[in-house]
Amino acid sequence: MPQPKRKAAWIRLVEQNAGLVLSAVLLVIAIVLYCAIYYAAQGRLPGGFELTTTVNNTMPLVFAGAAQAIVVITGGIDLSVGGVIDLTNALAALYLGDSPLSMVLCTIGVIAVGGACGLLNGLLVAYGRLQPILVTLATLAIFQGLAIRVLPAPGGSVPEAYTAILANFEAPYSLVFIVVLLVVWALVRRTSIGVGIYAIGNDDLAAKSSGVKNLRSRVTAYVLSGMLAAVAGLFLVANATSGDPTTGNGYTLRSIVAVVLGGISLFGGRGTPISAVIGAFVSTMIVNILFFAQIDPLYQSFFEGVFLVVAVLLTAIISRLMRRRAVA
Amino acid sequence: MDSPSALDPPAEAAGPSAPLLVECVGLRKTFGGVVALNDADFNAIAGEVHALVGENGAGKSTLIKAIGGRIRPDAGTIRIKGQAQALGAPEDGHALGIRTVFQELTLLGGMTVAENLLIGREPRGRLGFIHRRRMGEEAEALLARMGIEHIDPLALVEETSLAERQIVEIVRAINNRPDILLLDEPTSSLVEREVNWLYGQIEELRKRDTCIIFTSHRWHEIRNVADRITVFRAGRHVGTFEDIDESEAITLMTGKRVSTLYPAVPPLPARDAALEAKGLRGGRLNGVDLTLHKGEILGVGGLAGHGHRELFFSLFGAERTSGGEILVGGKPVRLASPRQATRRGIDIALVPEDRKTEGLFLGMSIRNNMTLSVLGRISSAGVLNFGAERRVAEEMARRLGVRMQGLRHPVGSLSGGNQQKVLIGRWLLMEPRILLLYDITRGVDVATKHELYELVSRLAGQGHSILLYSSDAEELAHLPHRVLVMREGRIARELAGPDMTAESIVSAAVRDTAQS
Ligand SMILES: Nc1ncnc2c1ncn2[C@@H]1O[C@H](COP(=O)(O)OP(=O)(O)O)[C@@H](O)[C@H]1O
Numbered sequence: 001m002p003q004p005k006r007k008a009a010w011i012r013l014v015e016q017n018a019g020l021v022l023s024a025v026l027l028v029i030a031i032v033l034y035c036a037i038y039y040a041a042q043g044r045l046p047g048g049f050e051l052t053t054t055v056n057n058t059m060p061l062v063f064a065g066a067a068q069a070i071v072v073i074t075g076g077i078d079l080s081v082g083g084v085i086d087l088t089n090a091l092a093a094l095y096l097g098d099s100p101l102s103m104v105l106c107t108i109g110v111i112a113v114g115g116a117c118g119l120l121n122g123l124l125v126a127y128g129r130l131q132p133i134l135v136t137l138a139t140l141a142i143f144q145g146l147a148i149r150v151l152p153a154p155g156g157s158v159p160e161a162y163t164a165i166l167a168n169f170e171a172p173y174s175l176v177f178i179v180v181l182l183v184v185w186a187l188v189r190r191t192s193i194g195v196g197i198y199a200i201g202n203d204d205l206a207a208k209s210s211g212v213k214n215l216r217s218r219v220t221a222y223v224l225s226g227m228l229a230a231v232a233g234l235f236l237v238a239n240a241t242s243g244d245p246t247t248g249n250g251y252t253l254r255s256i257v258a259v260v261l262g263g264i265s266l267f268g269g270r271g272t273p274i275s276a277v278i279g280a281f282v283s284t285m286i287v288n289i290l291f292f293a294q295i296d297p298l299y300q301s302f303f304e305g306v307f308l309v310v311a312v313l314l315t316a317i318i319s320r321l322m323r324r325r326a327v328a
Numbered sequence: 329m330d331s332p333s334a335l336d337p338p339a340e341a342a343g344p345s346a347p348l349l350v351e352c353v354g355l356r357k358t359f360g361g362v363v364a365l366n367d368a369d370f371n372a373i374a375g376e377v378h379a380l381v382g383e384n385g386a387g388k389s390t391l392i393k394a395i396g397g398r399i400r401p402d403a404g405t406i407r408i409k410g411q412a413q414a415l416g417a418p419e420d421g422h423a424l425g426i427r428t429v430f431q432e433l434t435l436l437g438g439m440t441v442a443e444n445l446l447i448g449r450e451p452r453g454r455l456g457f458i459h460r461r462r463m464g465e466e467a468e469a470l471l472a473r474m475g476i477e478h479i480d481p482l483a484l485v486e487e488t489s490l491a492e493r494q495i496v497e498i499v500r501a502i503n504n505r506p507d508i509l510l511l512d513e514p515t516s517s518l519v520e521r522e523v524n525w526l527y528g529q530i531e532e533l534r535k536r537d538t539c540i541i542f543t544s545h546r547w548h549e550i551r552n553v554a555d556r557i558t559v560f561r562a563g564r565h566v567g568t569f570e571d572i573d574e575s576e577a578i579t580l581m582t583g584k585r586v587s588t589l590y591p592a593v594p595p596l597p598a599r600d601a602a603l604e605a606k607g608l609r610g611g612r613l614n615g616v617d618l619t620l621h622k623g624e625i626l627g628v629g630g631l632a633g634h635g636h637r638e639l640f641f642s643l644f645g646a647e648r649t650s651g652g653e654i655l656v657g658g659k660p661v662r663l664a665s666p667r668q669a670t671r672r673g674i675d676i677a678l679v680p681e682d683r684k685t686e687g688l689f690l691g692m693s694i695r696n697n698m699t700l701s702v703l704g705r706i707s708s709a710g711v712l713n714f715g716a717e718r719r720v721a722e723e724m725a726r727r728l729g730v731r732m733q734g735l736r737h738p739v740g741s742l743s744g745g746n747q748q749k750v751l752i753g754r755w756l757l758m759e760p761r762i763l764l765l766y767d768i769t770r771g772v773d774v775a776t777k778h779e780l781y782e783l784v785s786r787l788a789g790q791g792h793s794i795l796l797y798s799s800d801a802e803e804l805a806h807l808p809h810r811v812l813v814m815r816e817g818r819i820a821r822e823l824a825g826p827d828m829t830a831e832s833i834v835s836a837a838v839r840d841t842a843q844s
């Protein structure tokens with residue numbers, strides 16, 4: 001048998017986390033580009049205020065991207081992310097009270113509603129053996145409808161204290177929530193369900209033959225996704241300080257973009273939601289860059305698309321090069 | 329010819345004396361219109377190694393899947409340790425102490441070897457969460473305990489070779505200390521040394537009173553390790569034997585009488601060189617000299633990784649060479665791509681071992697797969713002539729004896745051996761003078777092997793020149809005129825005549841390696 005030929009630990013780490021590394025590289029490129037353009041436009045470098053706004057503006061997408069990533073890792077896709085955000089956003093705007101107790105209960109309640117939305121998706125996909133894309137397309141419409149029912153027009157209000165916690169204007173305190181997200185994910189990854197989520201994304205039948213609880217893992221993935229989307233809805237409402245039952249609509253596509261920019265394979269079984277978090281920031285930086293480049297807002301989506309294609313091409317090319325090196 | 333009365337099988341083994349660990353009665357399973365198991369019986373006892381043999385498509389894998397709980401039979405009973413069981417999922421089998429290495433491996437490509445090995449029994453930390461670092465260490469220790477040191481437990485499964493995956497899967501199954509271990513063609517992607525490792529493991533398990541049921545197409549393997557052999561044909565149990573020789577087994581497997589497995593070697597015409605290599609270098613090749621004559625079957629043997637694969641692909645223009653010469657019909661040629669190799673006047677064709685990834689489109693019809701190489705010839709003005717295509721494919725399928733329901737059925741519906749014939753047919757349609765056959769009988773059942781041998785022999789008799797690599801030393805000893813044994817990218821030894829035995833081929837490859 002061939003002699004042992006072990007790779008150095010760090011090379012293996014980079015190779016096995018190529019998506020994460022690539023998204024980090026993309027983020028660095030985007031930040032440098034942003035600073036340069038900002039400097040050209042404003043005559044100084046961006047400071048604390050810019051950092052805080054960027055973080056606050058990105059938080060909803062951070063959680064929406066993570067929500068999408070978990071389902072994508074199982075080999076599925078969740079188009080209902082935007083609908084869950086609409087619904088939870090509306091519920092929060094309506095029910096958030098000023099007392100700390102009300103805020104805690106309302107937060108828990110809203111996340112539970114998100115989890116219930118995910119449960120519906122998960123049950124239909126896992127037990128109904130339906131295509132995730134069809135199920136979540138249908139539930140997207142359902143959740144959007146429910147959101148309009150809950151809050152027919154933009155309105156409601158968010159207590160200032162709530163905004164101060166989730167979207168503080170003074171400093172990027174909400175980065176703490178990203179740390180919480182990472183810790184929670186690290187723990188989930190270390191459970192049988194976490195292993196199962198990756199296993200079913202790799203190969204459903206093989207997972208089953210290996211003794212993985214396929215149905216349970218899949219349903220849990222959708223429930224987690226729904227809960228994370230609900231958190232995204234809470235961040236959105238806190239940042240806007242009032243509710244809007246349609247504000248989440250764009251998040252379905254943007255969450256997929258964050259996942260792709262995070263270098264997570266849409267085929268499933270690979271990658272980590274952490275890189276979707278980074279992908280979310282890359283996505284925000286692209287918008288910032290376009291803003292300071294004084295692109296006519298009318299053309300903004302055109303350039304966003306161009307950036308996206310370039311980023312995705314870059315990801316594909318670099319990961320192919322890395323793979324070739326790994327084989328050689 | 330299917331009637332069993334026409335056969336007189338050797339005496340069946342007496343009923344087992346130990347209590348039955350596995351007992352299947354009247355199993356039936358159909359897939360669409362295909363009957364995979366047809367009233368099949370089978371039994372096995374503790375502490376025995378039980379080989380399951382039969383042609384491709386005889387239902388061996390289906391039986392194993394039924395016992396392993398991966399599929400549920402339509403009818404019949406499976407008793408495990410005396411209890412009737414309704415096995416609906418692999419974990420039902422796991423609970424009863426059954427572990428299976430399925431023919432199509434079930435590892436998770438995007439996860440590490442360690443995660444795969446320990447899935448479901450990961451080491452946990454104090455809070456009940458999986459301890460990733462300890463998992464790597466445990467996997468390493470587990471592999472080391474079983475004598476495997478070349479597999480990195482932290483590598484992703486998709487980074488490992490097919491043989492390594494097979495080994496990981498076997499290690500995983502054994503590590504669960506099963507009472508019943510099912511192995512479906514466990515050696516199909518292993519080289520000699522790894523096969524010996526597996527024998528060692530099986531021996532250990534037998535001592536622990538494990539019941540091991542395995543399938544294989546390699547007869548010497550079956551003879552060496554099996555205590556009992558069960559023959560399946562067309563979804564049915566034909567017989568169970570303690571001792572049966574190869575030709576008797578083939579007769580039972582096919583329902584036809586086969587006198588000898590290997591056809592007589594056809595006589596060599598004048599010794600005209602058809603294909604020559606002179607000092608060929610590049611990749612693993614380290615100066616290969618060889619001459620293949622017209623009408624000759626020239627065998628190539630040696631251990632894996634010693635350059636035969638590179639040799640074949642270089643001669644087909646699919647691998648770059650860095651030095652040396654290739655001559656066809658005495659004239660030097662440059663082969664920079666397979667397209668150049670298949671050109672008129674050169675006429676070289678290669679049939680690779682891995683039909684699925686290197687040649688056939690399983691979802692497409694037999695006809696389309698066959699005529700892919702000659703689309704230009706059967707088209708007029710760029711438009712395919714369906715009539716001509718059908719005629720050409722029909723003729724070739726008949727010539728090769730492809731056993732199929734019809735030309736329009738997908739290649740994926742054929743047994744492995746018949747898929748191989750379709751691939752050979754594709755190249756024969758180009759009327760090549762030189763055929764490079766790379767381990768074409770790997771994973772093919774004995775009966776189809778026999779047909780392929782006759783085909784090779786017939787082609788040589790018709791003047792084709794054939795370079796044949798095989799991982800089966802037995803095959804090399806019988807089929808070709810001469811055998812070249814490769815070692816470290818060179819031809820280390822040429823064997824012909826009475827020296828050409830399986831033992832001498834193996835020892836030439838092994839001894840030479842040991843000396844280096
Ligand atoms: N999942 C399946 N779908 C359709 N046909 C199948 C399937 N599995 C097996 N078969 C068919 O059942 C028969 C028996 O197959 P199998 O048990 O794999 O044979 P063996 O392992 O002896 O080669 C074959 O004709 C095969 O084509």
Ligand SMILES: [Mg+2]
Pocket residue numbers: 385388389390431512
């Ligand atoms: Mg089989």
